[in-house]
Amino acid sequence: MNKGRVTVIDIAHAAGVSKSTVSLVLQGSSLVNEATRAKVNAVIRELGYVYNRGAANLRQAKSKIVGIVVNDLTNSFFAELAVGVDMVVQSAGYVQFLSNTGESIDRQREVVASMREHGISGLIVSPARGTEAADFKSLTNAGIPVVIVVRNIPGAKVSSLVSDNFAGASAAVEHLAGLGHRRIAFMGGFANTAVFAERLGGYRDALAKAGIAFDDDLVVATAPSRAGGVEAVGRAMLLANKPTAAVCFNDAVAFGVCDGLRARRLEPGVDFAVVGFDDVIEAESAVPALTTVSVDPQGMGRRAAQLLLKQINSGKVEAEAIVSAVRLVVRQSCGAGLDTTARRVVS
Amino acid sequence: MNKGRVTVIDIAHAAGVSKSTVSLVLQGSSLVNEATRAKVNAVIRELGYVYNRGAANLRQAKSKIVGIVVNDLTNSFFAELAVGVDMVVQSAGYVQFLSNTGESIDRQREVVASMREHGISGLIVSPARGTEAADFKSLTNAGIPVVIVVRNIPGAKVSSLVSDNFAGASAAVEHLAGLGHRRIAFMGGFANTAVFAERLGGYRDALAKAGIAFDDDLVVATAPSRAGGVEAVGRAMLLANKPTAAVCFNDAVAFGVCDGLRARRLEPGVDFAVVGFDDVIEAESAVPALTTVSVDPQGMGRRAAQLLLKQINSGKVEAEAIVSAVRLVVRQSCGAGLDTTARRVVS
DNA sequence: GTGATTATTTGGAACGTTCCAAATTTTGTC
DNA sequence: GACAAAATTTGGAACGTTCCAAATAATCAC
Known part of the structure; x- marks a missing residue:
């Protein structure tokens, strides 16, 4: 009814409290009385309030957005990697920008810049061929952690996660x-x-x-x-x-x-x-x-996401290079197919 | 240097103009004098300014973010669909939140809600099985266009794009x-x-x-x-x-x-x-x-994205149901493989 | 009941941008 | 050189949140 968007102020008004209190409720603070919390939550539901993270990010620093850019999403390997990332990122309450570069370094530069303008607080990237160490300099300078996956970039001062x-x-x-x-x-x-x-x-x-x-x-x-x-x-x-x-x-x-x-x-x-x-x-x-x-790949995505979130939360941007162990799964195509029950690892 | 982030004000200061002018330059307005524009742009590059879209969105309405949620990204069909969407979305200067639901309706609800909090200005969704028409009601009520792809939802008052x-x-x-x-x-x-x-x-x-x-x-x-x-x-x-x-x-x-x-x-x-x-x-x-x-699938992704962007730009949210034509591509697996030069359509 | 604690609540003042109306400068005309 | 018109620039006041310091209310101990 009023204008369009429902804001904290509207909620505060309707619930008979101050906007600060509403904000506290929104953040699940323990400072607020159980009764008022209930009332505020009721009003929130009633008015169909939706939280505006953009506004919140203006004050806070942590944005709950991470970026992930892969070089070829049509390759199942990367699709699964992305799904792995998505899983942990999602359950940590984050949301991900995902972009595909198709091995184009220009596109990669563009999307990374764009993601940055949108305020990602971390980036996972499977770099396009020809990516240079300097390409992530500005991110890390700004204190935004970067995790490189799959393909390492020699000389880059960022974390990496590649398989052995x-x-x-x-x-x-x-x-x-x-x-x-x-x-x-x-x-x-x-x-x-x-x-x-x-x-x-x-x-x-x-x-x-x-x-x-x-x-x-x-x-x-x-x-x-x-x-x-x-x-x-x-x-x-x-x-x-x-x-x-x-x-x-x-x-x-x-x-x-x-x-x-x-x-x-x-x-x-x-x-x-x-x-x-x-x-x-x-x-x-x-x-x-x-x-x-x-x-x-899915597990790798999960690990990459975990590593990234760890770095985001700890605040310190010290590079960490992980090489992920691999193991041979013997099935039939090698002609040694005795054990048909071999299963894929899900770590 | 000063604090951390470089803002329009810093730029204005350094360039000897007002923040309003800098803002105008940022938006590529034609109101600003060529000389000042050049100067401002120079300072922007020099100080390594990065635009803060979050802050901008607070004032404006259009967010340059769209959401896309698919039910199974590990299926190449959807991965390609996503790539198609990504292509047009990217070149329109948008960036996409992408999430995978894995056919979970709860997850779908969560990610859609989260995307909404982040201020998407449109949503493309290949709904998880069991999605109901009402699930997108709140989006459309808020004037956020939704395009359903691949699987139609009977009774939903949103646009759809399915194949024949x-x-x-x-x-x-x-x-x-x-x-x-x-x-x-x-x-x-x-x-x-x-x-x-x-x-x-x-x-x-x-x-x-x-x-x-x-x-x-x-x-x-x-x-x-x-x-x-x-x-x-x-x-x-x-x-x-x-x-x-x-x-x-x-x-x-x-x-x-x-x-x-x-x-x-x-x-x-x-x-x-x-x-x-x-x-x-x-x-x-x-x-x-x-x-x-x-x-x-890639073409379908592109079309879906185009449809969505059209709706975002036109402001009117009238549902449009498109059924996309298909055609049989005869290759070898049917035993009629005479014409081996048959190629896939790229519309 | 009083003073001290503790538990809640609350007004601003940010955050970085865009918008508006109004101010200033430049250009043009006679 | 004065006046109008056009071109450019500019200070606030938003936008919706979170923080802070400070105010208020509730509880406790005696």
């Missing part, structure tokens, strides 16, 4: 070697990324430990997508000395590899062993179920 | 019948949803038109996921009179059906025809490429 890519790839190779494979390919991924380098490093290391010579022909870099996987098998099968197994850059590539194998009348898990990386949700239900390095 | 489920399923059946199939199953999806009912309706209608008797055994409802697809083939293949083709509730189910077929040594597109629904991004690159009803 080296150990993961290494475990995959070790497992395949244990099954008797000698021609093990590394398929998919863009060669000029840190993640690629780390996983390839683990691959080479494990190869060496297993006494298998590294063969440059067996690493075939493609887009880290399903289509890239199809392409990768195609290229690998042109070799004179064909591989009999592959560790893939990620699960999307692995699925593509399976598709490509079948297009050649080879059955993954029978005629050729494939292991993925990430343990995306479909990995378990696919046929054959994908043997993969479990990164638990 | 009836026509899509119908086209799929017609196509399969045209290829000579008589035992066509309908696989996947929860039976008690509007979308299921619409698609099943299209299926039955097309069956009738093709002169094929409807067989209750051939509709096998399961979860609308990859695992559900696997389950569906399993059940269908137990029938005495087995199907030779299936139209699936969505692409996830269709992929599951392919998996299940292969687990039975049947090759999709050769021994059994499968057509999906949605045209998720992987549909094109999967092997065999999936014949599916193209819903173009």
